[in-house]
Amino acid sequence: MGRASRAQAAHNRARVVAVASALFRAKGTENVTLAEVMDAAGLTVGAFYKQFDSREALVDEAFALAFDHAATAWKEVRRRSEAEAPGELAALARHYFRKRPPERSCPLLAFSSEACQLPRDDEAAATYAGGVAALFDQFKAAASQTAARAGAAEPPEAQVLAQFAALIGAGLLTRATGSTAWTRRLQSAVIDAMAEGRHSTRAAPAAPDSTLARRRAPRHSPDP
Amino acid sequence: MGRASRAQAAHNRARVVAVASALFRAKGTENVTLAEVMDAAGLTVGAFYKQFDSREALVDEAFALAFDHAATAWKEVRRRSEAEAPGELAALARHYFRKRPPERSCPLLAFSSEACQLPRDDEAAATYAGGVAALFDQFKAAASQTAARAGAAEPPEAQVLAQFAALIGAGLLTRATGSTAWTRRLQSAVIDAMAEGRHSTRAAPAAPDSTLARRRAPRHSPDP
DNA sequence: TGTACATCAGTGAACGCGCGTTCACTGATGTAC
DNA sequence: TGTACATCAGTGAACGCGCGTTCACTGATGTAC
Numbered sequence: 001m002g003r004a005s006r007a008q009a010a011h012n013r014a015r016v017v018a019v020a021s022a023l024f025r026a027k028g029t030e031n032v033t034l035a036e037v038m039d040a041a042g043l044t045v046g047a048f049y050k051q052f053d054s055r056e057a058l059v060d061e062a063f064a065l066a067f068d069h070a071a072t073a074w075k076e077v078r079r080r081s082e083a084e085a086p087g088e089l090a091a092l093a094r095h096y097f098r099k100r101p102p103e104r105s106c107p108l109l110a111f112s113s114e115a116c117q118l119p120r121d122d123e124a125a126a127t128y129a130g131g132v133a134a135l136f137d138q139f140k141a142a143a144s145q146t147a148a149r150a151g152a153a154e155p156p157e158a159q160v161l162a163q164f165a166a167l168i169g170a171g172l173l174t175r176a177t178g179s180t181a182w183t184r185r186l187q188s189a190v191i192d193a194m195a196e197g198r199h200s201t202r203a204a205p206a207a208p209d210s211t212l213a214r215r216r217a218p219r220h221s222p223d224p
Numbered sequence: 225m226g227r228a229s230r231a232q233a234a235h236n237r238a239r240v241v242a243v244a245s246a247l248f249r250a251k252g253t254e255n256v257t258l259a260e261v262m263d264a265a266g267l268t269v270g271a272f273y274k275q276f277d278s279r280e281a282l283v284d285e286a287f288a289l290a291f292d293h294a295a296t297a298w299k300e301v302r303r304r305s306e307a308e309a310p311g312e313l314a315a316l317a318r319h320y321f322r323k324r325p326p327e328r329s330c331p332l333l334a335f336s337s338e339a340c341q342l343p344r345d346d347e348a349a350a351t352y353a354g355g356v357a358a359l360f361d362q363f364k365a366a367a368s369q370t371a372a373r374a375g376a377a378e379p380p381e382a383q384v385l386a387q388f389a390a391l392i393g394a395g396l397l398t399r400a401t402g403s404t405a406w407t408r409r410l411q412s413a414v415i416d417a418m419a420e421g422r423h424s425t426r427a428a429p430a431a432p433d434s435t436l437a438r439r440r441a442p443r444h445s446p447d448p
Numbered sequence: 449t450g451t452a453c454a455t456c457a458g459t460g461a462a463c464g465c466g467c468g469t470t471c472a473c474t475g476a477t478g479t480a481c
Numbered sequence: 482t483g484t485a486c487a488t489c490a491g492t493g494a495a496c497g498c499g500c501g502t503t504c505a506c507t508g509a510t511g512t513a514c
Contacts, residue, residue: 002508004457012457028341030254033500046504047458055501112400113337117252120402129401158413162394165414166386169393176336177353178344189382190389226475228490236490257467270471271491279468 013051016041021062021069026102029059029114059114060124066107067131074138078145086195087146092139093167093194097174097187108132108168109175139164166190237275240265245286250326253283253338283338284348290331291355298362302369310419311370316363317391317418321398321411332356333395363388390414
């Protein structure tokens with residue numbers, strides 16, 4: 001086959017990262033071999049080490065790309081739901097729970113195990129933490145925007161944090177136990193909690209379970 | 225060494241499961257070898273297949289034991305905090321966030337990745353789902369008890385579900401990103417949300433962040 | 449613009465290591481008489 | 482209770498396979514003149 005042009009090589013490298021990122025999200029980092037990645041990218045294993053120092057380096061880049069994609073998707077959801085009732089936050093939660101192909105599952109969840117057994121000073125660990133922070137920033141902005149639209153004051157940080165934790169927790173539980181009647185109720189509960197904006201200074205009524213979420217988001221499985 | 229007595233063999237088998245359960249919780253199922261387990265149990269690898277059909281079978285039993293231990297610990301926390309203010313639920317959350325040795329980390333989190341890539345009809349997957357259900361039952365009972373003590377009506381299921389999701393989510397985020405100022409605020413926010421019982425029919429005031437949690441639970445890392 | 453040569457992206461096979469599993473063997477335990 | 486034999490928990494080495502990594506080789510690309 002001979003040498004590839006510089007442009008071609010750069011293109012190939014990017015494809016390897018993209019393919020790896022998708023495979024890692026879908027099957028978990030540890031369940032994907034380099035041969036599998038290179039095969040999916042249309043290359044042979046030997047070529048890998050011409051572009052990357054080690055498997056570890058690829059994991060780091062794949063993490064970064066996956067979080068970028070997820071954050072971009074969240075941004076897009078926010079943009080599309082700007083004018084929607086009951087607000088961006090509930091829209092984000094509905095998006096998060098929407099069923100999607102495994103290769104687009106939430107990187108925060110897909111990589112969490114890997115992240116927590118990484119040495120503290122590992123690059124990939126920092127990339128993961130940065131990715132989580134970026135997603136939370138999106139979430140927080142959506143919460144602010146939702147409150148503003150409702151004419152309420154900026155939501156207290158504690159409320160936003162608890163809502164974010166609930167979103168991620170429900171995603172994890174759905175992912176780990178599979179979609180059931182219970183996980184659907186779990187998701188509806190989390191979506192409702194977003195829609196309520198319970199701490200809003202305008203004394204949001206402690207409404208009984210809205211049926212909104214149940215109508216709109218009967219889907220499952222976490223995502224970006 | 226020769227043959228061990230039936231009682232000794234049963235004892236050995238139980239020790240293998242216990243040791244495996246602890247190691248799996250601490251390091252993740254996939255990062256522990258059979259040799260490591262048998263070594264820790266004071267036996268050699270060859271003996272393993274006299275007691276278990278396969279590694280998979282051990283994983284299933286280890287899951288069950290870990291969830292049993294966790295559920296028992298939750299029960300104990302509930303018993304000890306029965307008379308406490310602001311209630312069992314917040315006590316459970318404080319317990320959940322308390323720093324502990326890795327071999328006692330929350331099985332729901334420690335095994336979540338493994339669980340979600342298991343075939344749907346796998347025994348271990350069912351054991352995992354059962355374990356999650358058992359922990360949620362404990363949580364729900366604590367929520368009921370907390371409401372009853374406060375003279376409030378039975379909390380709506382949606383509230384309990386969202387609180388449980390928040391607990392697990394905060395645990396996951398702490399585990400995956402390591403303890404930071406952000407994760408401590410996250411935990412405090414979740415604990416406060418428990419203490420508030422925001423949906424209680426007695427119109428709980430939408431209090432500003434209580435400082436209670438911040439005083440009492442400045443620890444980290446999830447657990448049983 | 450052409451020519452000669454060095455570079456290096458990609459190939460495909462081989463290496464080395466770790467891990468789950470198997471197996472022949474040992475000798476105390478359990479059982480039948 | 483004692484004796485003879487079958488059972489089988491535990492041993493330690495070997496097997497087989499998969500995977501990350503290395504390496505000699507190829508030939509188009511890029512560069513120097």
